Amino acid sequence: xxxxxxxxQLIKFTVTAGIxxxxxxxxxxxxxxxxxxxxxxxxxxxxxxxxxxxVFFGAVQWNIILRSRNINLPFGRVLRIYFAGIFFNNxxxxxxxxxxxxxxxxxxDKNCGKASFASTFLDRLAxxxxxxxxxxxxxxxxxxxNIQQNKQFFMVLGVLALFISIFFGxxxxxxxxxxxxxxxxxxxxxxxxxxxxxxxQVLDEVFIDRRGKEDKKALFQVALISFIIQSLRICVNxxxxxxLGLFSFAVIHYFFVIFSVIALLMxxxxxxxxxxxxxxxxxxxxxxxxxxxxIMLFLTTIVCVIGSLVGGVLFVVDSNGDTSKRNS
Numbered sequence: 001x002x003x004x005x006x007x008x009q010l011i012k013f014t015v016t017a018g019i020x021x022x023x024x025x026x027x028x029x030x031x032x033x034x035x036x037x038x039x040x041x042x043x044x045x046x047x048x049x050x051x052x053x054x055v056f057f058g059a060v061q062w063n064i065i066l067r068s069r070n071i072n073l074p075f076g077r078v079l080r081i082y083f084a085g086i087f088f089n090n091x092x093x094x095x096x097x098x099x100x101x102x103x104x105x106x107x108x109d110k111n112c113g114k115a116s117f118a119s120t121f122l123d124r125l126a127x128x129x130x131x132x133x134x135x136x137x138x139x140x141x142x143x144x145x146n147i148q149q150n151k152q153f154f155m156v157l158g159v160l161a162l163f164i165s166i167f168f169g170x171x172x173x174x175x176x177x178x179x180x181x182x183x184x185x186x187x188x189x190x191x192x193x194x195x196x197x198x199x200x201q202v203l204d205e206v207f208i209d210r211r212g213k214e215d216k217k218a219l220f221q222v223a224l225i226s227f228i229i230q231s232l233r234i235c236v237n238x239x240x241x242x243x244l245g246l247f248s249f250a251v252i253h254y255f256f257v258i259f260s261v262i263a264l265l266m267x268x269x270x271x272x273x274x275x276x277x278x279x280x281x282x283x284x285x286x287x288x289x290x291x292x293x294x295i296m297l298f299l300t301t302i303v304c305v306i307g308s309l310v311g312g313v314l315f316v317v318d319s320n321g322d323t324s325k326r327n328s
Contacts, residue, residue, distance in 0.1 A: 036295060043243035044303055047236045051307035054232035055086050061225040062102075062123045068218035069115045069205055071106065080314045081105050087311030089266075090304055099124065114198070118205030124267075125170060126226040131260040132167035134230060136160060138256030155285070159257060180207045234259050240300040246292055254286045262297070276301060 059082035063075055081102055089098035099120050106116035139160040146153040173179050180203075187200050209215045237259050241247035247255075262279045280294030 039243040047239045047303040083311035084315035090308040130226045130230045132163040134256045135163040135260035138253040141253040
């Protein structure tokens, strides 16, 4: 297992190095340096602030979900765990490491493995549903614009179909009690094995009772806060584009769609550089300079990494505090 982890990290670092080398070879180191040096760093500072604020609201949202699943922790503790999770997300190739950290920490704190997994899953799902709405709105605007200008629109239709399927698929399954019963029934028909009952218990924690007063209240609060969080995350991308002079309100719908595509890719623990390269190509298809768009996305990643350092500090402080308690 240890060798497997080393090989996985080695592959990721190799892919990252390969992508960075390809970008430097394709666009030229001097041109990249000139583009970055011309950036307005005041906007990048704004981006860091917006990212940190979005993480704070993310902790508020997660706290609401935790309480709806009967996991009660002081908000300060929730804030530290959430910020630390974001830190691991940005430094460990994707959301898997950060979510694993949050689930493990909650399980150690409260001995609530299934509920902690469900709350973390619901937190991620809330963001996925909202970015799907943003992608649908942006996609519809692009689709109408392409028809009016007699441009090719099949790719836009594909993106729209993807995010519409994601939104309605998850939304209906989570809220439809009839579908929930069907899923449970199908699982119960399976041969009894160790993980089956665990899966059913986790799903019971994940499923939302839209008729229940507490779940209905939590659903409304999470929907509102999730819109704030994802709007702030889009704004981080926008201010990084503004720093390079790439943004205007006439193209804001492209940011809605491409941000959603990149956020969807973040579910996969991809090596550093893959998402940025893919995003640069997407912006290129939208008429942007691929070189500048790719650099913009790298700057956005750096802004998020700098913002997530708060989580690293809180993790170290919290770890030292736990060590002191154990020693005493």
